[in-house]
Amino acid sequence: MLMPEVILEIKNIHKKFDDQVVLNGINLDIHEQEVVSIIGSSGSGKTTLLRCLNLLNEPDDGHILFLGEDLMDPKVNLDHLRMRMGMVFQSFNLFNHQTVMDNCIMAPISLLKMKKEEAIQKAQILLEKVGMKRFEQVPVTQLSGGQKQRVAIARALMMNPKIMLFDEPTSALDPEMVGEVLSVIKDLAKEGMTMVIVTHEMDFAKEVSNRIIFMDQGVIAESGTPNELFKNPKEERTKAFLKRYAHERLI
């Protein structure tokens, strides 16, 4: 079988915060159209790993190859590469001084030199897709969490990213809003978007991912298909984590 192209290649990255080792040698390839979910308990380094992928946190050491360029190379145009990586944050981070529409069109107009009419048209299509079209003129501060997160996804998609990074996209949401956001992400997966998702939603990860990464203490403890990892975990710590998770869910 021909493997799809690798679009993100993470080679041996290390990261410390002060003296605390957060990432201790991570190697990971993300292939085109692949959906990879990263799970693990808090403090395992999963969010830091994701934030290292577009250098919001800069690794102390290692290489991150994206579209053939090493993000860790000081000479590389980081802003330019970031335009091709969409990111969705736990706390949405919509631009609070703008409307839904302005949040979507600002970056493509000023960075991709897209014509305003074209940007508006594209935004309308994407907002329709995430079910937010009728809110296009609403200031984002008036939206609920789930609505904000759907707009944040549309905003990231405006840049035609090669890959989407999701940092616990539903962790800050009220339970009844989790579904609307996850269904948007599932739709993206169906369309073949390459995605890396840090999540606590195990059922969602099982359903949407091609591969699950389980992180523990700054390393990838185990990785595999959802079936392998959830049904047949090899590592003791994976088993312990999944057991703890299942237990918590019963309470």
Add this chain to the structure above:
Amino acid sequence: MMMILTSIPPKDEFFKTIIYLLDTYGSFFIRGVLITLLLSVVGTVGGFILSLFLTIIRNQDIDYKRDSWFEIAIKKLGIGFTKVYITVFRGTPMIVQAMIFYYGIAPLRLSFWNPLVAGLVVVTLNTTAYIAEVIRSGINGIDKGQMEAARSLGFSKRQSMFKVIFPQAIKNSLPAIGNEFIVNLKDTAVLSVIGVFDLFKATQSATSSNYRPVEGFFIAAVIYLILTFITSKLVDHLEHKKVKVVNVNA
């Protein structure tokens, strides 16, 4: 009757003296008010613009990995300059700054250098330091996720500042900047020390030959109060507008 109007009323006639001063020196007071307003408006608007430059310089990130040694040196110099600038201008009285600037630059015999110009320069430089601090706390109040979101889309640090951080920080700082204007209305009185003909100096001139300072400065006090009262109402209005937006959003 004619004699009473043109000559100064006796000492115990407070209100008659006030009317006499207004009648005789009305043009002084008008000119003084206009100069005070000019100093305050130029100082606040100019200070606001310069403080943006100061803020941009101060907020530069030094990236030891990507910046050349030259860029690092320039940035460090710039950041150091802004720190010294703000410390010096906030840490010394404006009256002292006025003396140093006016008499320090006077020997150069620049044709445009006069007390008013010196006063405008000093009040602007002084206000710059205060508004820079106001904007800094405005920026500190913005969630750092705003910057991260802008960077993740591909905006440079500077673009993110201009397009995302400044619009929000300045909006939040507007009431405090309005307060700087009120402070300037009052504090520009000290510029009379270098001979700027503001409301304070005008009042001094109007009362020096007849020796009625209490009545004269009573007039000045009322005028200052009217100016600051109107301005503070305008600032309140601005603040209210902000609060109203928040309420709609809630």
